[in-house]
Amino acid sequence: MMQQKPLTKRRVLGIVFVILGGALGITAFPEFWRVVHLELVTYLNNGITNAVLGAIIFYLLFLVLANPMLRAMRQLEKALFKQSPSFLLFGSVFSLIGLLLANVVSIPLYRMPIFVLNTVVPILLMIALGYLGFKVGTTRLDEWRKFLQPKKRNADVLERKVDDxxxxxxxxxxxxxxxxxxxxxxxxxxxxxxxxxxxxxxxxxxxxxxxxxxxxxxxxxxxxxxxxxxxxxxxxxxxxxxxxxxxxxxxxxxxxxxxxxxxxxxxxxxxxxxxxxxxxxxxxxxxxxxxxxLKPAVLPGEAMTVTVVKAGTERQQGVAYLEDGTMIVVEDGQHYLNKPLDVIVTSALQTAAGRMIFAKPAHQQKGLNEK
Known part of the structure; x- marks a missing residue:
């Protein structure tokens, strides 16, 4: 028993080309035979021959265009997979609306005896209006979502207006x-x-x-x-x-x-x-x-208890931290590493990176005051 080959993208694309070529052959070749004055040759100008010739021509086109089209399809798939479901939904819905509108507009054209008017122009209309519908659906997603969402009662009263x-x-x-x-x-x-x-x-x-x-x-x-x-x-x-x-x-x-x-x-x-x-x-x-x-304000002269955790850079400074992460630089604080120390705030500095507090050990400040 022969094993059936799986339907790859290339094979499916080839089948689509052949079917499309056959359909266009049935439509277009009678006009071609008339132009070359062979419309009376029945073994040429018949449905089967026209379909076969159209299918062969489109299959040859497929052999030339298959690789570029498959690359374009892969890129399109990658681009679509990155989009959100709402993007795909609104894009698809509005594309269908554009195609439907193109078909409605093309109804009078289908009855025209001229090939360009009854076939080519409707195809161009479908491409143009389908693309236009896709762009309309995907470029204003927020507006469409708001339009489709049911309004809550009293929404107009509760909704604040945008201002400064x-x-x-x-x-x-x-x-x-x-x-x-x-x-x-x-x-x-x-x-x-x-x-x-x-x-x-x-x-x-x-x-x-x-x-x-x-x-x-x-x-x-x-x-x-x-x-x-x-x-x-x-x-x-x-x-x-x-x-x-x-x-x-x-x-x-x-x-x-x-x-x-x-x-x-x-x-x-x-x-x-x-x-x-x-x-x-x-x-x-x-x-x-x-x-x-939102950090609490610290004023010069305020007392607090800190633990010096590391040495500073100048004058035997020590560095401590408040619970909110604020850094405190304690003068002569290196002598009190990893020990609780009562300090007096001397100044505070606010920078873009945060706040920095400078302090002295309380017993030094007390000694200065006694003198």
Whole structure:
């Protein structure tokens, strides 16, 4: 018993070419025989001969075009696999609408006796309107989703209008998702509106989670876990942005452009992205700046107890840390390594990297006061 060969992509494409060639041969060859004055030769001008000739011609075309077409199909598959289900759904639906419209417009043309009008023009219309439908469906995904979502009762009353004091979309970058604090901040209600995760940020997270470096891989997977937790939390409004900006390669540039497009706010921990947003007048939330702002104020003369954990760089300094991570530089602190020490704050310095406190041992300050 002969083993049946599997239907490969190449074989299926060849069958499609042969069937299409046969169908076009039946349609086009009668006109060809008429032009060359052979329409009365019955063994040439008949359905079977026309179909066979059309199939042979298209099979020869297939032999020439097969490899380029298969390469194009593989590239198309890779591009489609990267897209979200909503991108594919809206693209397919609107493409079908475009094809249906092309068929409706072509109904009068099908009755024309001229081959170009009854065959070529309808095909061109299908290609043009199908492509137009695909572009309409995939370039305005957010608007279509909002249009199809049922409006909640009193939505018009509860929905805040976008103005200088409120912007609906808070666009998350990779660093803030990996950091994870955004989830707890959003749950407290301090961040209003919708958390938006662009598809290109998700793609960057996937690349990091697939990294050969163990630390990067762990950070990427943590980011994906945080993202899943955000989506599962019903108390939070989280949306994906499926579009992309193919003219830009850097994720930071895409985030800035998206924020301008949606009149949103970029949420980040990245110092450089923060500066780029400020330079381009794009609103930005920096979680690290928020954390530094929320640290309790420390005033000169305030007393506290710390543990010096390492030596400093100058004047036998010692370095200690508060529970929130604030670094304290203690003068002459090297003599008290790994011991609790009462200190008096002398000054505090706020930098872009955080806050730094300078202090002296309390007994030294007390001695100076007694003198």
């Amino acid at each position: 004091n409120f912007r609906k979309y808070k666009i998350l970058d990779t660093s803030v998702i990996i950091d994870g604090r955004i989830k707890e901040i959003a749950k407290t209600g301090f961040i209003e509106g919708t958390l938006m995760v662009p598809n290109f940020v998700l793609h960057e997270l996937q690349l990091i989670s697939d990294s050969a470096d163990n630390l990067k891989r762990a950070r990427g997977r943590r980011g994906l876990d945080i993202l899943n937790e955000l989506q599962k939390d019903e108390s939070l409004s989280v949306e994906m942005y499926d579009g992309d900006f193919e003219d830009l390669t850097e994720v930071d540039g895409k985030l800035v452009k998206l924020a301008k497009l949606l009149d949103g706010i970029v949420v980040t921990n990245d110092y450089n992205l923060n500066k780029v947003c400020e330079f381009q007048n794009v609103p930005v939330f920096n979680i690290n700046q928020l954390a530094n702002t």
